[in-house]
Amino acid sequence: MNRWFLIIVGYLLILGATATAQDDMIKPLDPDRREQMEALRIWKMTEFLNLNPEQSGMFFPRLKEFEDFVHANQDKQRSIMKKIYELTCDENYSVTDEDVKKYTQELADLEREIIAHKQAFVVEIGDVLTAEQQLKFIVFDNRFRNRLMRSIYQPHSHHKGYKPKERKEP
Numbered sequence: 001m002n003r004w005f006l007i008i009v010g011y012l013l014i015l016g017a018t019a020t021a022q023d024d025m026i027k028p029l030d031p032d033r034r035e036q037m038e039a040l041r042i043w044k045m046t047e048f049l050n051l052n053p054e055q056s057g058m059f060f061p062r063l064k065e066f067e068d069f070v071h072a073n074q075d076k077q078r079s080i081m082k083k084i085y086e087l088t089c090d091e092n093y094s095v096t097d098e099d100v101k102k103y104t105q106e107l108a109d110l111e112r113e114i115i116a117h118k119q120a121f122v123v124e125i126g127d128v129l130t131a132e133q134q135l136k137f138i139v140f141d142n143r144f145r146n147r148l149m150r151s152i153y154q155p156h157s158h159h160k161g162y163k164p165k166e167r168k169e170p
Contacts, residue, residue, distance in 0.1 A: 058128045066121045
């Protein structure tokens with residue numbers, strides 16, 4: 001059980017790190033849009049986990065603390081990625097094996113911190129959530145992001161009766 005838990009948590013965090021590494025290509029959302037998306041996420045999470053009002057009152061403040069920790073580490077990752085990018089763009093600097101070791105170690109350490117913190121968080125919220133809710137929490141973010149991305153890239157395909165327009169050959 002613990003082995004599968006670690007595998008799942010590790011996989012989710014690797015996906016998060018991959019997205020973090022690509023952040024320099026994505027423009028930040030405007031604050032209003034970000035707030036709307038966060039409200040949607042909280043609503044969907046409440047629904048998916050089937051939280052009652054008492055659970056919500058205890059769970060979401062703890063989730064906020066956890067996410068603040070993760071975001072701080074992701075900011076550190078972005079900073080390291082920026083340093084790496086700047087080094088590779090500097091024509092006067094010769095990247096060494098020591099650079100590779102240093103930066104991969106720093107990134108790996110941050111990933112381990114996030115994984116350990118997430119594992120501890122999921123176990124600790126066992127006093128608020130049932131075992132089933134804890135497992136649902138583990139898969140929620142990945143599921144939510146996948147559905148959100150699918151709705152962005154295929155905005156009309158989720159509507160009943162939607163048929164894509166046929167292309168006419170030139």
